[in-house]
Amino acid sequence: MVGMSIRNPKQSLYVQFAAVAKALGNPQRLELVEHLAQGPRSVDALATKLGLPIANVSQHLQAMRRAGLVTSDRNGKFINYRLADDSVLAAFAAIRVVAEHHSAEVERVVRGWFDRHDDMEPVTRDELASRMKEGLVTVIDVRPADEFALGHLPGAINVPLSELGSLLPDLRTDREIVAYCRGPWCVMSFEAVAELRKRGFSARRLEDGLPEWRAAGMAVEQVLRGDTAAVGGP
Amino acid sequence: MVGMSIRNPKQSLYVQFAAVAKALGNPQRLELVEHLAQGPRSVDALATKLGLPIANVSQHLQAMRRAGLVTSDRNGKFINYRLADDSVLAAFAAIRVVAEHHSAEVERVVRGWFDRHDDMEPVTRDELASRMKEGLVTVIDVRPADEFALGHLPGAINVPLSELGSLLPDLRTDREIVAYCRGPWCVMSFEAVAELRKRGFSARRLEDGLPEWRAAGMAVEQVLRGDTAAVGGP
């Protein structure tokens, strides 16, 4: 038969929990979670960002919807997906922590961006917040402009990684620069900090990204509706 | 070739994270996590508790070890597995929260044990701790004796679910009873509370189980080595 087999209550709970973990158990779907954590997105936009076929992304998103990770709503021709809950981001974070504790590979990737182990320490959210209030720091958001538009740290300036080189002359050299991007392991901010230091800047990473900042209940600034592509756009 | 394909740093991180989630993405492995959260266990003991073939459990445990969820050490003829980290329990908890937010099935299982939605509210850890200090409550641990021996709430008495009926006369009727077992969704404590209420007792569940109590840094009592089977025993 097509339906599920008979299980006792205990087993059926484990099945439910396992379904959630299974939906997170795929690299592409985790990447989708990270992108959706920046803000709602259409299937097409996600497929472009990940460089995957649209049908493939559509299927992953449906799997995630069945597991309760995302929800979707139609907006004209577009279907926008968004994270169902803050709990999804929390689960992703918890899984990252397990991997950090275990995996030498995670460590190795980070080491690739810095020669010395010291001074790669990130800035905590609270530390950054207080230094921002005192005006001691330049905060740069190295994500693409469309993600910046959906929300960013108050006062942050958008310096997409691809434009870092051309925008370098505009940055003050007398203040520390703090870079952030999508999350704690988003490589763009690692690259930005490495590049800035090579050019003589004093630069550090924020410990994690915009979604965690928002989830911590801290203020987020948005670009007023204008020339930037809206949700559901191409 | 046999090796993995070439990936950029970002992708290889997602692969690491996904491996952890994938290792949690199976009902039997989640059940193993819950049992290992009570204390270290041999393959044989776990297989007996889950009612699965030993070879099957062995393979699941090896998959979990590859993902960094568990570690193992040999003790004579036995190999004892234990959770690698508190972070594993935290990840399990985070996944449960996502499932609770989404799944009508989880809700349904709970409703099965209680007729009315009210007064199925569980007792929080802090509330229980303060009521224990005032001596206002009888705490019963409904897990099997071997799990009780590895650690339990201070002053709790072991009333395995199978023996609840015969031990009922020994319970005081003038104090509230709080039951707990392996974790927040361990059905044994649901059953115990339902049975106790049917018999006229005032009974509630602790919000979660012993592992969470221990992880919160609260005191845990142990049975001194004696007639109870030690770790790695049959």
Add this chain to the structure above:
DNA sequence: AGTTCATTCGATATAATTATTGAATGTGAA
């Protein structure tokens, strides 16, 4: 040495997941 027993390994069969096509659906606009 030989035996016992817990665990792991290997081989096999079955099932589930994944990526990839091209066709189908549903929406908005001409």
Add this chain to the structure above:
DNA sequence: TTCACATTCAATAATTATATCGAATGAACT
């Protein structure tokens, strides 16, 4: 209606996960 377009569906093939069985390993005991 007809078209263009975003998304989903259906079918396929390749890969991976899972359960099971008997054989192999490795430690303790006689």
